[in-house]
Amino acid sequence: MKISIRLLREADDRTTFHSGDIELDRFFEKYAGQNQFRHHIGSTYIATIEETSDILGFATVAPGHIDDVPLALRSKLPRYPLPVLRLARLAVSEKAQRRGIGAALMRFVFDLALSLSVDYGCIGILVDAKPVAESFYAQYGFYPVQIIQGQSGTRPRAIPMFLPIGTIRLATKKPGI
Amino acid sequence: MSTQISAEISETTKELLESFVKNSGLKKGFVIEQAVLSYIRALNQLPADVLVPAKIVLSHKSAGQVVRHLRRSPRPTPKLRQLMTDED
Numbered sequence: 001m002k003i004s005i006r007l008l009r010e011a012d013d014r015t016t017f018h019s020g021d022i023e024l025d026r027f028f029e030k031y032a033g034q035n036q037f038r039h040h041i042g043s044t045y046i047a048t049i050e051e052t053s054d055i056l057g058f059a060t061v062a063p064g065h066i067d068d069v070p071l072a073l074r075s076k077l078p079r080y081p082l083p084v085l086r087l088a089r090l091a092v093s094e095k096a097q098r099r100g101i102g103a104a105l106m107r108f109v110f111d112l113a114l115s116l117s118v119d120y121g122c123i124g125i126l127v128d129a130k131p132v133a134e135s136f137y138a139q140y141g142f143y144p145v146q147i148i149q150g151q152s153g154t155r156p157r158a159i160p161m162f163l164p165i166g167t168i169r170l171a172t173k174k175p176g177i
Numbered sequence: 178m179s180t181q182i183s184a185e186i187s188e189t190t191k192e193l194l195e196s197f198v199k200n201s202g203l204k205k206g207f208v209i210e211q212a213v214l215s216y217i218r219a220l221n222q223l224p225a226d227v228l229v230p231a232k233i234v235l236s237h238k239s240a241g242q243v244v245r246h247l248r249r250s251p252r253p254t255p256k257l258r259q260l261m262t263d264e265d
Contacts, residue, residue, distance in 0.1 A: 042229055062229040064230070064232070065231060065232060086231075123243070139256045140256055140257045145243065146235060146236035147235060148234050152229065153224075153226035164246040164247065167253050170252065171261040171262070
């Protein structure tokens, strides 16, 4: 089974996707398209089997920036906002779970952040993790951060977690290189 | 009653607006007000939980941790290393 990951298209049928999480399914069916095609405030990438149009999972990302870092902490950093890639939602279809789709989507998001860091600037990935998914993200090195402004409005309340771009870049290098 | 506002916009948007009002015969103020109302209406159609805030302000402790990791990144976990070195 060859999995391919690509940007959501307007013609993609989002009505049959079921992850087992009503909030994620509602978002994917009703709002992922609006966010991307109408408001341009986020993009959704989908995992499909190359031979079919079945959607196995999706990841929604949006640009963000860490702002108002206290001067005392900035040291030599400029007073600009620090750009991040925000992973707002990630879900895998019930019928495709435990087949590496989540990992494939994560790899795609990591590669996207690496390429953004070169092309545009990105200091890391901030994920709005569902409480049940905290350990999934922690295994990749994401750690919880406390947000005082700009918290995701999802319910149950998301746990914001961060992974620095430098850590992702280090992971691409084979040991000893 | 009406009031006056001013705003910085791009040259391209200004040209688009000028061209539109010239061709349509509508007043510039009317077009701008309708555009602003349409934009706000469209955003209001999205439930608050769907919007992903772009500006993130971290607590002092978390901001300090992030800044430290900009200078010295934590070592990747075995799982991350495995995922990122997998050829497929």
